[in-house]
Amino acid sequence: MSASILPLALENVSYASAGQPIISNVSLRIDAGPSSIILGANGAGKSVLMRLMHGLLAPTSGTVSWREKDRERVRRLQAMVFQRPVMLRRSALANVVYALAVAGVSAAEREAQALAALDEVGLRHLAHRPARVLSGGEQQRLALARAWALHPEVLFLDEPTANLDPGAAREIETVIKAFDAAGTKIVMATHNLGQARRLGDEVIYLQAGCVMERAPIEQFFARPATAEAAAFMKGELPWV
Amino acid sequence: MGLIRSALLVLAFAGAAQAQDKFITVASTTSTEQSGLFKHLLPLFEKKTGIQVRVVAVGTGQALDIGRRGDADVVLVHAKPLEEKFMAEAQGVRRYDVMYNDFVLIGPKSDPAQVRGTKDVAAAFRKVAQAQAPFVSRGDRSGTHFAELEIWKLAGIDIAKQKGPWYRDTGQGMGPALNTAAGMNAYILSDRGTWLSFKNRGDLVIAVEGDRRLYNQYGVMLVNPQKHPNVKAKLGQAFVNWLISPEGQDAIASYRINGEQLFFPNAGN
Amino acid sequence: MGAIAEGLRRVLELDRELWHIVALSLEVSLSAVLIATALGLPLGAVLAVKRFAGRRSLIVLLNSLMGLPPVVVGLLIYLLLSRAGPLGDLGLLFTPGAMIIAQSVLVLPIIAALARQGLEDAWREYEEQLRSLGARELEAAFTLIWDARFSLVTAVLAGLGRAAAEVGAVMIVGGNIDGVTRVMTTAIALETSKGDLPLALGLGFVLIALVLAVNAAAQLVKEAAQRRYG
Numbered sequence: 001m002s003a004s005i006l007p008l009a010l011e012n013v014s015y016a017s018a019g020q021p022i023i024s025n026v027s028l029r030i031d032a033g034p035s036s037i038i039l040g041a042n043g044a045g046k047s048v049l050m051r052l053m054h055g056l057l058a059p060t061s062g063t064v065s066w067r068e069k070d071r072e073r074v075r076r077l078q079a080m081v082f083q084r085p086v087m088l089r090r091s092a093l094a095n096v097v098y099a100l101a102v103a104g105v106s107a108a109e110r111e112a113q114a115l116a117a118l119d120e121v122g123l124r125h126l127a128h129r130p131a132r133v134l135s136g137g138e139q140q141r142l143a144l145a146r147a148w149a150l151h152p153e154v155l156f157l158d159e160p161t162a163n164l165d166p167g168a169a170r171e172i173e174t175v176i177k178a179f180d181a182a183g184t185k186i187v188m189a190t191h192n193l194g195q196a197r198r199l200g201d202e203v204i205y206l207q208a209g210c211v212m213e214r215a216p217i218e219q220f221f222a223r224p225a226t227a228e229a230a231a232f233m234k235g236e237l238p239w240v
Numbered sequence: 241m242g243l244i245r246s247a248l249l250v251l252a253f254a255g256a257a258q259a260q261d262k263f264i265t266v267a268s269t270t271s272t273e274q275s276g277l278f279k280h281l282l283p284l285f286e287k288k289t290g291i292q293v294r295v296v297a298v299g300t301g302q303a304l305d306i307g308r309r310g311d312a313d314v315v316l317v318h319a320k321p322l323e324e325k326f327m328a329e330a331q332g333v334r335r336y337d338v339m340y341n342d343f344v345l346i347g348p349k350s351d352p353a354q355v356r357g358t359k360d361v362a363a364a365f366r367k368v369a370q371a372q373a374p375f376v377s378r379g380d381r382s383g384t385h386f387a388e389l390e391i392w393k394l395a396g397i398d399i400a401k402q403k404g405p406w407y408r409d410t411g412q413g414m415g416p417a418l419n420t421a422a423g424m425n426a427y428i429l430s431d432r433g434t435w436l437s438f439k440n441r442g443d444l445v446i447a448v449e450g451d452r453r454l455y456n457q458y459g460v461m462l463v464n465p466q467k468h469p470n471v472k473a474k475l476g477q478a479f480v481n482w483l484i485s486p487e488g489q490d491a492i493a494s495y496r497i498n499g500e501q502l503f504f505p506n507a508g509n
Numbered sequence: 510m511g512a513i514a515e516g517l518r519r520v521l522e523l524d525r526e527l528w529h530i531v532a533l534s535l536e537v538s539l540s541a542v543l544i545a546t547a548l549g550l551p552l553g554a555v556l557a558v559k560r561f562a563g564r565r566s567l568i569v570l571l572n573s574l575m576g577l578p579p580v581v582v583g584l585l586i587y588l589l590l591s592r593a594g595p596l597g598d599l600g601l602l603f604t605p606g607a608m609i610i611a612q613s614v615l616v617l618p619i620i621a622a623l624a625r626q627g628l629e630d631a632w633r634e635y636e637e638q639l640r641s642l643g644a645r646e647l648e649a650a651f652t653l654i655w656d657a658r659f660s661l662v663t664a665v666l667a668g669l670g671r672a673a674a675e676v677g678a679v680m681i682v683g684g685n686i687d688g689v690t691r692v693m694t695t696a697i698a699l700e701t702s703k704g705d706l707p708l709a710l711g712l713g714f715v716l717i718a719l720v721l722a723v724n725a726a727a728q729l730v731k732e733a734a735q736r737r738y739g
């Protein structure tokens with residue numbers, strides 16, 4: 001088996017845009033294993049932090065480094081699912097095939113692997129439907145299928161169910177659990193407390209661009225260490 | 241640059257696939273083409289020799305310049321001083337008279353300068369200037385334009401100095417200039433051929449015709465292959481020879497508009 | 510109104526000659542648009558996606574070139590292709606090939622500039638996802654072109670409209686030679702200058718009808734494809 005690309009280490013990472021600080025001096029270490037939930041209110045900087053970790057943004061100061069030094073390998077073994085899924089103007093199957101093509105999978109194998117991924121998320125019956133006419137929930141599942149086909153070591157999810165109704169959200173959570181069961185490291189940003197509880201093993205609580213607290217999930221919910229975290233949880237109603 | 245040349249060569253073949261094997265390019269004047277003479281003449285020549293004649297019709301000055309650039313094989317124009325200059329520059333092999341037609345002074349029916357019916361075109365021009373009646377000039381270095389300038393000189397008028405708002409220098413071909421004159425009800429010097437086929441006459445009629453000084457001589461020259469190696473000398477010479485041959489001269493004479501002969505062959509002179 | 514009817518009647522009399530003029534117009538303009546599209550779409554895509562020094566100046570230049578006067582392009586190409594010019598021995602002057610070259614030059618900036626604008630908008634939507642998947646810039650650019658193909662059709666049609674409508678460039682480099690380089694626009698110019706306005710009008714309407722037909726066909730294809738691909 002090849003070596004893991006984890007752990008991921010952020011050291012004194014700051015990010016500012018147009019003079020406004022968004023992430024301030026964050027140091028974190030992401031190890032393999034427990035699903036990490038990045039929790040925080042809107043505007044706390046969760047999305048930017050995710051993008052810094054995934055490599056879509058470069059920090060203004062500080063370093064983001066993986067254990068694996070081969071940057072190509074690091075990129076290939078991660079995947080990210082965004083709040084709003086972005087699908088190409090082609091069939092659902094073709095979208096997954098595209099991701100495999102970009103990843104360098106040989107043409108002969110792409111379709112089979114793509115179909116398997118669609119199977120995994122329960123979208124096989126929509127394989128030849130244009131991706132853009134699928135419902136929001138279906139498109140998000142398709143995004144997960146696309147990520148699944150790539151067999152990433154780390155899956156970043158940026159508020160994946162924020163735009164979905166509870167039923168669709170539940171379907172997404174089922175797939176995320178499947179990723180977790182298959183050994184993929186989950187790093188997910190959400191402000192949904194119930195979802196955090198259902199899917200996470202640890203919480204990284206972010207406020208105004210700073211990591212306020214990091215704790216195992218039950219500990220965080222039972223005894224939040226900071227007053228800000230406690231206030232945050234009082235303000236949010238968890239989905240049951 | 242090499243890549244561009246290759247791409248253009250591909251296009252050249254694409255264009256050539258359309259092209260005939262035997263053709264020559266003749267630079268001539270708009271008035272000659274618009275008279276319809278070429279539509280009458282060229283099929284006869286092509287039938288006899290299999291050579292397609294491609295006519296680029298522009299003003300005389302421009303036609304001779306096309307010859308100077310080597311972009312045509314033969315030039316057929318009607319401005320003897322300019323043709324002689326062309327020969328003096330060794331741009332042409334030999335100049336031949338081909339035919340002549342005539343110019344007419346066109347004017348409004350109302351005839352503000354009172355020149356209608358006179359046989360002296362220089363006197364007519366003088367009266368137009370004195371009356372300051374609207375006059376449209378082609379102003380485009382064409383044979384017609386040069387003829388007009390010559391007549392001003394004959395009339396004793398320095399038109400460059402003496403022109404006023406009545407003198408409209410349009411810089412256009414014969415047809416558009418006639419359009420302008422019709423629109424302004426102005427006098428204008430035109431070749432008879434263009435006038436005969438011109439349909440948008442408005443209130444204009446022929447005011448002065450028949451003055452010997454209105455005769456317009458055409459000359460043909462083969463562009464000098466020594467200066468321009470790409471010139472199709474053999475095919476071009478064949479065209480020149482045909483034009484001045486009895487057969488070509490007859491063909492020229494037989495061209496008519498509404499029964500009227502337009503061009504009078506005079507290659508023998 | 511009578512002039513229009515008269516014009517159309519005269520046009521129908523032209524028969525074979527008209528066919529040749531129409532066919533040549535289509536050949537020249539469609540070829541030019543094909544070349545300009547093949548070069549312009551990638552150019553627009555690269556400009557939309559890649560960031561490099563001088564990018565903004567290049568975009569401004571490209572947008573300005575959309576307004577290139579056709580006569581100026583004609584003149585420049587004429588000087589290039591004339592026997593007295595650098596590319597004279599290609600013998601392209603006064604042939605349809607020269608007209609295609611001139612119109613390609615004229616249309617390329619239009620297609621590239623409009624494509625760039627549309628693709629830049631699309632890039633904003635796709636960038637994060639494509640980069641997350643690991644697509645390299647060039648790969649992403651071509652993916653964008655294919656995905657944005659419906660809006661790019663509009664850019665191509667704009668280019669076609671410009672090519673079909675212009676007379677300055679093709680007149681100078683083609684020479685309006687009867688039966689060889691005479692296209693609809695130069696024929697209209699000729700008939701107008703001869704004072705034969707009804708015929709010129711008739712030809713004008715044929716030209717408009719042609720361009721309308723092409724646009725209608727493109728719209729139908731676009732709609733059918735959109736139903737299929739969403």
